[in-house]
Amino acid sequence: MVxxxxxxxxxFREQILDALNPGVRNVAVQSAPVLTPQQFMLAAQQVKPHERVTSIILYDTPGSSARIGLAPAPGERKGETIYLNPYTGALLPELAYEGFFEWTEQLHRFLLLPRDPGKMVAGVLAFCLMGLALTGIYLRWPRRVWDWRTWLTFDVRMKGRSFLWGLHSVVGTWVMVVFMVFTLSGVYWAFDPIRDMADGWMGTLRPPRDAGATKPKGAKPPKAEPADLTQSWATFQQTAPNWQMAFLRLPERASAPLQILWVAKDAPHVRARSSMSINLQSGALLKNELYADKPLGARFQSTIYPLHLGTYFGVVGQLIVFIAALALPGFGITGWMLYLNRRKQKRIARAERAQFAASVPAGAAHDDPVLMAYASQTGQAERLALQSAAALQKAGVAVHVQSLEKLTPPQLGQYRRALFVASSFGEGEPPDSARRFSRLLHAAxxxxxxxxxxxxxxxxRNYVQFCGFGRTLDQRLAFMGAQPLHPIIEVDNGDAGALTRWGHALRGLMEGETADITLSAAADDSDYASWRLDGRTLLNPGSVGFPLYEVTLGGEIGAGWRPGALVDIWPGHYGPDVAPRRYSLASVPADGSLQLIVRQVRNEEGLGLASGWLTDQAALGDEVRVRLIANPSFDACAAEAPALYIGNGSGIAGLRSHLRARVLDGARRNWLVFGERQREHDAICAQEIEGWRAQGFLPELDLVYSRDVTGGGYVQDCLRDRADTVRAWVNDGAIIYVCGSLQGMAGGVDDALADILGRAQLEQLAEEGRYRRDVY
Structure with a gap:
């Protein structure tokens, strides 16, 4: 940042100094002729009689003062510079504020440390900036690499963390090239071995700094007799009539030649210097090396400093460098704010959990607690269980809340009263987290x-086995002798009437008069956020199946989401009779947007309510009400563990979010088995998948197309064909993820895995969280 x-x-050092020092480096233009170098040298000797002139810098621009360099005092690295009027040779005022800029330059180059250690520290920081810039580009690498808008624009209407991330990442991309110039040139100047190596490549290797030094340190060289520069200057003007800047280096001995570095008016940049050697006594030209005739390496080396300053591209280049340099403190600020935001989000507890953890009212009985157990796939059952427990606890009833994932039949037997909130998964199966408890209960x-x-x-009720696991649980508990407090209550998609009956059942456990209990499976309206429809892309043109669209929503990312997460979306003009629809997320927070893969459904009544609205009826820019839903049973595994991803159709959404996260984490042990109809029309996300394959993130990849003339088959068939590899991956600790249609694919995959691994091992994998499913 410093x-x-x-x-x-x-x-803009030079421009600022000129603005602060009018009449010093530039004077009013006069009709009189400009003095010659010989006249300037004599004028300097008059005003500084005890100093030796070492250099004269002249500009062909009218009104430009002559800059006279004097020999440094003993022990000093740099001598004084004085300015003379170009028309009269009069001494001009000392350049004010130059000391401030020299101090700033020392801070910039060496952090005010001694020269050599300061260079090394600055060089290390340049390497660090290079690492931050390159890893920043890697972290924001978009899926659509060739879409310039993805790289260089973001929605300024975003707020909070989304706005900060957009500002941080997009501005960083804008200045990436400039930062690379900063870092490479900084490293070049900071480390002598690197500089010597680079100079060797460019053919410009210079002798060591102290080579040929014979003068005692700190000794002032003897003063030479004044040389006559008249003939030498005439030779220079004849040889270089188009000069713009001339830098005359006066020799210490009159017998040595005069060295002139000069820049032509048509030079590509200010450091494109030609050089000339002239005999001081005769004015004869000894050497004339034009910039255009220098080797390519030498010309490239001369551009390093102008590129670093931006002067290579004139004032526009300086402005770009100014903005890029000023952005560095901005990146520090936005990066720190993003870090603080992440810490804040980690401290936010779930609202229901916090409510339930409130203090128990005085006088509550603790010797006979009620067990509130839940089996949840996406969090709805947990939400209702926590609401029910909070209502009981408020009435003075002690409650123990526990997931069936950790409950065992012996633990269950310790309670006198137990309440169960049980979701069903697939065709009446227990949620993955409750499979172990279901198996143990049936064996107990x-x-x-x-x-x-x-x-x-x-x-x-759209599923054949409506409330299948809840019914199975009720029957098993009754078979084991437990007495029902109330007949099983079945809830169809959050039916409010059924939840009211459950509230009445809870009141039966409370003593005395109690208020009505209000329960809701639906999220509060405050849980929904307003997003907008930013994009819609058809992924399977010409397919024999229903159209499949990638739908992109823009809005505030906030705390983000985990791979495998879900979203509830209200379709268009929602009302009390319209329920939200749930979709798997196909993107990760680093993408900067919510992306869905939606199959357009058609039936006798026309387009599906939600899919039709998202894929056809809604206009780009329309508001979309969205609620993010954690999906812990389909969450990501540790990066070091292998992962096998299996799916079909729109199930690529949940798998894609996982694979994108794995790629960002650098996890390479991934295997994708994905099925669709025809390769020609249904190769969904093919470019992205092939990119992962080429980068080494998919060492195993099987794409299965059931209706292709050559090949065909289904993902379950592919798994059976590769049974040995499946066993090897599972034995190596692989996590299995299945996402896609319940009918056909999910059941077929389950049967195939049971045949390959054995049903007992597959059940054990589910209980250990190594067999995770998101099917619909």
Whole structure:
């Protein structure tokens, strides 16, 4: 940040100094002729009689003062510079504020440390900036690499963390090239071995700094007799009539030649210097090396400093360098704010959990707690269980809340009263987190005659086995002798009437008069955020199946989401009779947007309510009400673990979010088995998948097309064909993810894996969280 700020100050150093010192380096233009170098040298000797003139810098620009360099005092590296009127030779005022800029330059180049250690520190920081810039580009690498808008624009209407990330990443991309120039040139100047190596490549290797030094340190060289520059200057003007700047280096001995470095008016940059050697006594030209005739390496070396300052491209280049340097402190600020935002989000506890953790009212009984157990796939059952527990606890009833994932039949037998909120998964199966408990309960021989229970079963009547797991649980508990407190209550898609009946059942456990209990499976309206429809792309043109679209939503990313997460979306003009629809997320927070892969559904009544609105009826820019939903049963595994991803159709959405996260984490042990209809029309996300393959992130890849003339088959068939590899990956600790249609694919994959691994091992993998499914 310090180097960036000082670099911005130094970007327009010359222009600022001229503005602060009118009449010093530039004077009013006169009709009189400009003095010659010989006249300037004599004028300097008059005003500084005890000093030796070492250099004269002249500009062909009218009104430009002559800059006279004097020999340094003993022990000093740099001598004084004085300015003379170009028409009279009069001494001009000392350049004010130059000391401030010299101090700023020392801070910029050496951080005010001694020269050699300061150079090394600055060089290390240049390497660090290079690492930050390159890793920043890697972290924001977009899926659409050739879309310039993805790289160089972001929605300024975003707020909070999304705005900060957009500003941080997009501005960083804008200044990336300039930062590379900063870092490479900084490293070049900071480390002598690197500079010598680079100079060797360019053919400009110079002798060591102290080579040929014979003068005692700190000794002032003997003063030479004044040389006559008249003939030498005439030779120069004849040889270089188009000169713009001339830098005359006066020799210490009159017998030595005069060295002149000069820049032509048509030079490509200010450091494009030609050189000339002239005999001081005769004015004869000894050497004339034009810039255009220099080797390519030497010409390239001369551009390093102008590129670093931006002067290579004139005032526009200086302005770009100024903005880029000033952005460095900005990146430090936005980066720190993003870090603080991440810390803040980690401290936010779930609202229901915080509510339930509130203090228990005085006088509550603790010797006979009620067990509130839940089996949840996407969090709805957990939400209702926590609401129910909070209502009981508020009435003075002690409650223990526990997921069936960790409950065992012996632990269940310790309670006298147990309430179950149970979701079903797929065609009436238990959620993955409850499979172990279901298996243990069916194998248990314990008697539960002492226990009373009630079951709230959650389901969807669109599935054949409506509330299948809840019904199975109710039947098993009754078979083991438990007494129902209330007949099983079945809830279809959050039906409010069924939840009211559950509230009445809860009131039966409370003593005395109690208020009505209000439960809701739906999220509060405050849980929904307003996003907008930013993009819609058809992924399978010409397919025999329903159209499949990638839908992009823009909005505030906030705390982000985990791979495998879900979203609830209200379709268009939502009302009390319209329920939100749930989709798997196909993107990760680093993409900067919510991306869905939506199959357009058609039936006798026309387009599907939500899919039709998202893929056809909504206009770009329309508001979309969105709620992010954690999906812990389909969450990402550790980066070091291998991962096998299996799916079909729109199930690529949930798999793609996982694979994108794995690529960002550098996890390479990934295997994708994906099925669709025809390769010609249904090669969904093919370019991205092939890119992962080429980069080494998909060492195993099987794409199966069921209706191709050559080949065909389904993903479950592919798994059976590669059974040995499946076993090897599982034995190596692989996590299996399945995402896609319940009918056909998910059941077929489950049967295939059971045949390959054995049903017992597959059940064990599910209980260990190594067999994770998101099917619909």
């Amino acid at each position: 180097i960036g700020l000082t670099g911005a100050i130094l970007a 021989k314990a008697e539960l005659q002492h226990m009373q229970y009630a079951v709230l079963a959650l389901g969807d």
